[in-house]
Amino acid sequence: MKSTFQIPFTSKLLLLLFAKSSFSALLSSPRELAKSKYDFVIVGGGTAGSVIASRLTEDSSVKVLVVEAGISHVGLLNVEVPFLSTSIQPGTAIDWNYTTVAQAGLDNRTVSIPRGHVLGGSSSTNVLVWNRGSNDVWDHWSNITKDERWSWNAIEPYYLKTNHMTTPADKHNTTGQFDPSAYGSGPLDISLPGYPTELDGRVLNTSKSLGGRVKYTQDLNSGDLVGFSYIQSTIGNGERSSSATAYLEPALDRSNLDVLINTRAIRLVANETQAGTPVFTGVELVQGPQDTPIRVTASNEIVLCGGSIGTPQLLLLSGVGPKEELTTLGIDPVLDIPDVGKNLIDHPLVPTYYQVADNATTFDDLLRSADLFNQTLAQWQNDKQGLFVNSPSNTYGFLQLPDEAFVNQTNPAAGPLSANTEILFGDGFAPLGTLTQPLMGRFITILTAVVSPTSRGSITLNSSDPFEQPLINPGILTTEFDMNAMVQAVKDSQQFIHTSPYWDDFFLGPYGDLASAETDEERIELIRKEAVTIYHPVGTASMSPKEAKWGVTDPELRVKGARGLRVVDASIFPHIPECHIQALVYTVAERAADMIKEAYNYTKRCEARKEDSESAKFSYDLRALDSHFRDAST
Numbered sequence: 215m216k217s218t219f220q221i222p223f224t225s226k227l228l229l230l231l232f233a234k235s236s237f238s239a240l241l242s243s244p245r246e247l248a249k250s251k252y253d254f255v256i257v258g259g260g261t262a263g264s265v266i267a268s269r270l271t272e273d274s275s276v277k278v279l280v281v282e283a284g285i286s287h288v289g290l291l292n293v294e295v296p297f298l299s300t301s302i303q304p305g306t307a308i309d310w311n312y313t314t315v316a317q318a319g320l321d322n323r324t325v326s327i328p329r330g331h332v333l334g335g336s337s338s339t340n341v342l343v344w345n346r347g348s349n350d351v352w353d354h355w356s357n358i359t360k361d362e363r364w365s366w367n368a369i370e371p372y373y374l375k376t377n378h379m380t381t382p383a384d385k386h387n388t389t390g391q392f393d394p395s396a397y398g399s400g401p402l403d404i405s406l407p408g409y410p411t412e413l414d415g416r417v418l419n420t421s422k423s424l425g426g427r428v429k430y431t432q433d434l435n436s437g438d439l440v441g442f443s444y445i446q447s448t449i450g451n452g453e454r455s456s457s458a459t460a461y462l463e464p465a466l467d468r469s470n471l472d473v474l475i476n477t478r479a480i481r482l483v484a485n486e487t488q489a490g491t492p493v494f495t496g497v498e499l500v501q502g503p504q505d506t507p508i509r510v511t512a513s514n515e516i517v518l519c520g521g522s523i524g525t526p527q528l529l530l531l532s533g534v535g536p537k538e539e540l541t542t543l544g545i546d547p548v549l550d551i552p553d554v555g556k557n558l559i560d561h562p563l564v565p566t567y568y569q570v571a572d573n574a575t576t577f578d579d580l581l582r583s584a585d586l587f588n589q590t591l592a593q594w595q596n597d598k599q600g601l602f603v604n605s606p607s608n609t610y611g612f613l614q615l616p617d618e619a620f621v622n623q624t625n626p627a628a629g630p631l632s633a634n635t636e637i638l639f640g641d642g643f644a645p646l647g648t649l650t651q652p653l654m655g656r657f658i659t660i661l662t663a664v665v666s667p668t669s670r671g672s673i674t675l676n677s678s679d680p681f682e683q684p685l686i687n688p689g690i691l692t693t694e695f696d697m698n699a700m701v702q703a704v705k706d707s708q709q710f711i712h713t714s715p716y717w718d719d720f721f722l723g724p725y726g727d728l729a730s731a732e733t734d735e736e737r738i739e740l741i742r743k744e745a746v747t748i749y750h751p752v753g754t755a756s757m758s759p760k761e762a763k764w765g766v767t768d769p770e771l772r773v774k775g776a777r778g779l780r781v782v783d784a785s786i787f788p789h790i791p792e793c794h795i796q797a798l799v800y801t802v803a804e805r806a807a808d809m810i811k812e813a814y815n816y817t818k819r820c821e822a823r824k825e826d827s828e829s830a831k832f833s834y835d836l837r838a839l840d841s842h843f844r845d846a847s848t
């Protein structure tokens with residue numbers, strides 16, 4: 215099964231050969247560390263980890279280490295070029311190459327769950343969509359956690375701190391296409407599409423003419439996330455803007471920040487207890503399965519930013535999780551938290567295809583021709599213009615289900631400003647399911663998704679080996695509501711294009727199994743055969759009220775029952791947002807950075823640390839590791 219766009223072979227080779235050298239400030243081996251003790255150790259240099267590192271090191275007296283399992287993002291064209299985001303396939307060095315267990319809701323198929331294995335994490339590999347969530351999402355989180363600091367009114371300053379709206383690559387007049395008040399003055403570049411497609415006017419004019427459930431909304435980042443609109447993306451000057459480029463790169467010259475890549479954290483260590491509470495201070499690091507672990511310590515906190523798969527896996531490997539599960543695997547339980555790895559939620563997605571007129575200007579020929587692909591790439595390299603300045607979709611819409619969908623079902627969405635389903639429009643054939651790129655013809659792709667799913671899954675360990683992938687079971691489409699919602703989403707997409715005159719001169723007809731899916735039963739068969747996810751896993755270390763016995767983290771994102779351990783990534787989401795999630799991760803990270811600063815009173819710094827004895831032991835460990843590498847080389 216293909217989960218991403220395929221690009222011509224010669225062009226793949228070109229992308230691999232076009233890698234620039236990494237920043238010299240990055241450390242590529244634990245042997246390069248000059249010390250072993252920091253104020254904060256951040257595990258994961260991804261979307262959230264880069265934000266935390268940048269904000270904490272604004273105080274020059276605070277020493278921070280970032281540990282990233284992946285490589286540098288610098289010089290990777292399929293990271294830098296927005297359109298090529300979908301060429302980041304499982305099997306590449308910048309993907310974790312996760313695969314689910316067999317999914318009962320998908321006829322027992324397994325599906326890939328791409329996650330960024332590179333600085334910037336999934337902000338370096340996603341398809342760049344920028345949604346901050348409806349006001350209702352944040353207020354719902356506040357109600358769940360019983361903490362007003364997560365309400366929209368309290369969170370808005372942190373959201374505005376993440377981003378700013380910039381001019382699209384083609385410099386077109388964007389007046390009336392977005393709400394300027396919905397964007398801030400932060401480091402991330404956000405822009406509207408910088409290369410028009412023939413779908414743009416058809417989608418938006420249809421929405422404006424039909425109204426109702428498919429209404430037009432000028433800007434889906436203004437609090438009401440229901441309606442059709444232009445997509446806003448993390449793109450500036452035609453290039454991807456990620457946490458690595460916007461937050462981490464500007465901080466790399468700070469003497470109080472070390473960034474260690476190609477290195478995996480395999481265990482968190484609690485060397486002591488305080489009043490019966492384990493205090494986590496150590497992180498064991500390796501680069502390969504045969505390495506002797508090197509231990510670094512955090513005098514203040516270890517901050518986990520490994521994402522909804524990596525974070526629960528590391529907690530479980532460290533003895534933090536369901537006691538019985540850990541004991542069965544031979545892991546000594548340190549802290550019994552039954553919900554670690556539970557409550558996994560993702561947005562299911564189904565691709566559908568339509569053949570269109572032969573004179574349509576879709577991107578199909580580009581995906582079939584290495585020459586055309588390289589010409590378009592050269593245009594991007596030389597001028598930052600052309601198709602490649604965009605993500606593969608310019609327009610989309612979020613819909614609420616009809617009222618009759620909730621006769622026997624409470625609406626699982628956060629509130630009336632949130633949707634239940636999503637429709638995205640791609641101006642070409644995007645092989646995201648079982649179908650391959652047709653050799654001839656022109657097509658469009660319409661993606662339908664359920665953004666308020668009720669299906670739940672889990673992350674569990676397959677073994678105590680940190681290099682063995684965990685068992686990932688998102689439970690895709692395992693509830694009646696989710697399947698009914700997806701059927702409605704497919705029907706809505708069909709009705710959207712068949713009841714408007716803006717499509718009459720364009721369509722030749724549905725392609726593949728969609729052509730014969732005329733009943734709900736046939737649509738269900740299509741859905742089970744083709745569905746994947748949007749790759750938005752959340753919830754596996756979810757927040758809950760401070761005194762609640764359920765959940766993993768408290769409203770300050772500290773791991774319950776532990777000291778010195780905090781989680782900052784999408785795993786803490788207590789409820790999945792009805793939108794794309796990266797903007798919410800950035801916002802959570804900005805909020806968490808201030809929480810950490812408040813907790814450690816940055817205005818009154820501690821006296822100079824006494825590190826002599828720790829450094830001496832660390833030097834011994836490094837000599838042992840160096841000897842190990844020499845022996846292995848011999």
